[in-house]
Amino acid sequence: MAETSLHIAGRHYTVRCRDGEEAHLAHLADLIERKARLAQQNTPGLTEVRTLLFAALFMADELNELEREAVGRQQQLALDNEDESATRAIEALAARIEKLSDRLAAPAPDA
Template identity: 70%
Template sequence: MAEIMLQIAGRPYPIRCRDGEEAHITHLASMIDQKARQAQQATPGLTEVRALLFAGLFLADELNDLKREAAGRQTRLPLDGDDEPSARAIEALAGRIEKLRDRLAASAPDA
């Protein structure tokens, strides 16, 4: 186990993590620190707990927006058959796969 010291909202936090995860955990902590500092600047006098609460809410809001955006992209994919170029490309790939299957079947030793 590795031990690292994180700085969030001006306070040190000693954290243990798996070996090799130090850089990742430090990066995540810097994201939390950035949001906590934004909360402290927007509302001077916030307690440490409330600054961290707002940091968590800011990050959760960003995550929610990204999930919603990703879901919207999935529903807009043009794979309903109306997209002629995509349909042709898929048919061509299917044909290539069938040819490869036939070649592999022909070269395989009989079992």
């Protein structure tokens, strides 16, 4: 198990992680650090805990927005698939109608 040091909101944290996950953890810590700096800039004088709280809220808001966008895209894809199915059904019906029309237009066989 690896150990890495992270810098978030003016403090250093030593955390353990799986071997090879250090860079990923550092990236995540950087994301949190940016949000913490944003919170401190927007509301000077925040305590460490409130800084991290606001950083978490900023990140949760972004995640929530991304989830809503993903749901919207999934719904649009479902509608697109329904449209494709309807188009195929209409095309199949049109082909059947043309065949029936051709049969009706054909001369009757001699009896």
